[in-house]
Amino acid sequence: MSARADERRPVVVGYLAAFKGLDLSIARTDLAAFTHYNLSFANPDAEGRFVRDGRMTCMEDETGANLSVAALRGTVARLQASGGKVLISTAGGVIPGCSGDWKALLTPERRAATVAALVELADTLGLDGIDIDIEGALLTEIDRAGDYTPFIAALSDAMKARGKLLTCATASYEGGMIPVASIPYFDLVNVMSYDAIGPSWGEAGAEHSSYAMAARDLDLWLARGVARERLVLGVPFYGYGFGGEKANWSYRELAAAHGLNATKADVIGELCAGCRYITHNSPATIAKKARLAAEKAGGVMVWELSQDSPDHALTKAITRGLLRE
Numbered sequence: 001m002s003a004r005a006d007e008r009r010p011v012v013v014g015y016l017a018a019f020k021g022l023d024l025s026i027a028r029t030d031l032a033a034f035t036h037y038n039l040s041f042a043n044p045d046a047e048g049r050f051v052r053d054g055r056m057t058c059m060e061d062e063t064g065a066n067l068s069v070a071a072l073r074g075t076v077a078r079l080q081a082s083g084g085k086v087l088i089s090t091a092g093g094v095i096p097g098c099s100g101d102w103k104a105l106l107t108p109e110r111r112a113a114t115v116a117a118l119v120e121l122a123d124t125l126g127l128d129g130i131d132i133d134i135e136g137a138l139l140t141e142i143d144r145a146g147d148y149t150p151f152i153a154a155l156s157d158a159m160k161a162r163g164k165l166l167t168c169a170t171a172s173y174e175g176g177m178i179p180v181a182s183i184p185y186f187d188l189v190n191v192m193s194y195d196a197i198g199p200s201w202g203e204a205g206a207e208h209s210s211y212a213m214a215a216r217d218l219d220l221w222l223a224r225g226v227a228r229e230r231l232v233l234g235v236p237f238y239g240y241g242f243g244g245e246k247a248n249w250s251y252r253e254l255a256a257a258h259g260l261n262a263t264k265a266d267v268i269g270e271l272c273a274g275c276r277y278i279t280h281n282s283p284a285t286i287a288k289k290a291r292l293a294a295e296k297a298g299g300v301m302v303w304e305l306s307q308d309s310p311d312h313a314l315t316k317a318i319t320r321g322l323l324r325e
Contacts, residue, residue: 010322011035011299013167013190013232015089017306021062022075025306028252031082033315036188038131038167039075040304041092042121043099048114050121058098066098069124076126085128087165088121093135102138106147115154122164129165129187130155140175149182156185169234169301171195172217180224189226190301193217193289194236197279199247205273207266209236209281214289218296231297235289237307237314239280245269249278250307251314260313283317290321 013036016025022039043058044050050057055066076086091102105114118130132152134142142148152166159166167188170178183189194209196202207213214233221231239249254263262268266285269277281289293300300318308314 013301038089040089046100089131204242233293243276286317287321
């Protein structure tokens with residue numbers, strides 16, 4: 001089957017965070033509900049290597065140790081056996097200290113070697129593709145240097161030659177968006193429609209991932225030229241607390257601490273500046289966003305899969321929404 005054979009089927013992309021524990025995350029996931037998995041995050045060392053002596057050079061597990069290639073190959077095979085496509089996601093919102101300098105690695109002098117290292121990584125792990133998650137200021141600096149789109153073009157050629165996918169994650173704010181010139185090279189563009197505010201950014205008193213934000217973001221990327229079937233709406237399985245609440249919450253933690261009834265609303269507490277509240281996405285909002293994605297895009301993306309409730313409430317909401325129930 002070609003990489004594009006099922007492109008018209010709604011995709012459901014799930015990020016699996018290695019630093020949370022891949023086995024734990026998979027155990028908490030309804031594998032039947034997802035079409036693609038992005039293993040997050042792999043970074044190269046200063047020499048541009050992703051693998052050395054049988055281990056990843058900069059992809060830590062829940063204990064802080066770099067994952068072994070053998071363990072990752074097993075994870076990839078297990079997920080593929082469930083029917084999903086498996087990619088590895090590179091970079092991430094916060095580049096770890098073990099990583100090499102992406103800006104240096106994508107210069108014309110080193111670009112081909114970096115592409116070759118990613119191709120070798122995909123082949124070594126038996127992956128279905130690579131997901132590029134270079135974000136924010138780093139993305140902007142690389143693009144302004146003229147090095148982002150040429151890198152993506154070269155990597156796209158290499159992936160297509162092997163029948164593999166190239167995808168990305170992007171924000172929707174000025175300075176955090178992939179350049180328009182790079183869009184045609186991606187098989188899927190995962191739009192991170194969340195984090196409008198957070199523990200250390202934005203002004204409290206708003207939601208971090210509203211339905212209105214999702215609608216605006218899809219309209220933006222359609223206008224920027226992403227084909228509908230390649231556009232994927234990102235939704236959060238987590239929330240943020242303000243005004244004395246714990247800052248970071250998974251939906252799983254919210255349901256356990258406040259009860260499923262309380263999580264039927266997108267805000268727990270009073271939504272105002274200086275008020276004590278938690279902003280997250282309820283199952284109803286996740287379903288509504290999935291319906292929007294079914295109408296205007298190619299599917300839904302989730303950050304991240306360890307965070308759903310034990311009864312898979314948010315995953316089930318995505319399924320209902322994509323079926324337009």
